[in-house]
Amino acid sequence: MHDLGKLSHMVAGHGPVLLTTFPQATEEQKKCFDLLNRAYVEAHYNPRYRITEAQLEYLAKRVRKLQRLTKRICQARIESYLSA
Numbered sequence: 001m002h003d004l005g006k007l008s009h010m011v012a013g014h015g016p017v018l019l020t021t022f023p024q025a026t027e028e029q030k031k032c033f034d035l036l037n038r039a040y041v042e043a044h045y046n047p048r049y050r051i052t053e054a055q056l057e058y059l060a061k062r063v064r065k066l067q068r069l070t071k072r073i074c075q076a077r078i079e080s081y082l083s084a
Helices: 003-009 016-020 026-038 053-083
Strands: none
Touching: 003 016, 003 026, 016 053, 026 053
16 A cells, blocks of 8 residues: 555554654645655656655654654564563
8 A cells, every 4th residue: 555644544543643653733744744655656756756855854753753653562562462
């Protein structure tokens, strides 16, 4: 699946905090999430795809946060299986 919006809602049941990784309260936040969503496919195939350095830095920070949260949630789930 290439739609990050749909993917985010699918994983929310495993850790609702994951939905906070890419806030969309402001127009700039919405634009950055859209750029990330489009980059998943477009950056490979569309030579007109553009992203600013500031947007890229913002998204990289958010992706690192997502990685940390995902690791924490997965480790907790594994530990729950081991202690059951």
